[in-house]
Amino acid sequence: MTVAPDVDGVRVISCTGEFDQDSLGPFRQAVADALADPVRTIVVDVSPITFADSSMLNELIRLRNSGRPLILAGPLNPQMARLFELTSADQIFTVVDGIEAARAL
Template identity: 35%
Template sequence: MAGEPAAGEGEPTVRQERNALVVSVTGHLDIDNVEPLSATLRRAAEDGVAPVVIDLSAVTFADSATINVLLQAHSALGPALRLAAPSSALARLFALTGIDTVLSLYASVAQAVDAGPPVSLGAESGDREG
């Protein structure tokens, strides 16, 4: 049926790569199939997994529901959330929505994984006590 996602589209695959959890997704990400990605990111946040790299290299489309999932994940994971290898269309969407100023974007999964440990937000607030 037209409009339905292809089999496997939006279904995340998860792997450990050095110090990071890499979540790969494919095809169209939209309101009809972004929930599995959302659930995977919620579990990673609940489990305290960090950093979490979302491999966007095979994503061909994303909508506002996807942007919402990414922002919710950012709220839960903070700087531990990293977006990797967005297509030019996704990079344009991120620029238009301003998400590229909120989330960390990397040209490749390897760059995102190698970016080092996430910044500790607690350490910054501790510096201001006094």
């Protein structure tokens, strides 16, 4: 996981690899740091995620409900897209293709 320097009030958190209950610590910390800072929008780059379970989805929902604008930079991998479809999360998240498209919103 990497966190890019803020540009124009946008914080980008890039997630790489698998995310489940046992591997969410760094993501939770990056989110806590972003929420503590005066960033305008949080972008989570989910395109490099190879696996995400309901624990990751719950963290994304918590972040969405924080009141801070959230954009997911995709595309979603097939497994994550299926998770979003089955849970109707695809109806509540803004997912765009790529970080630059997310920054532009």
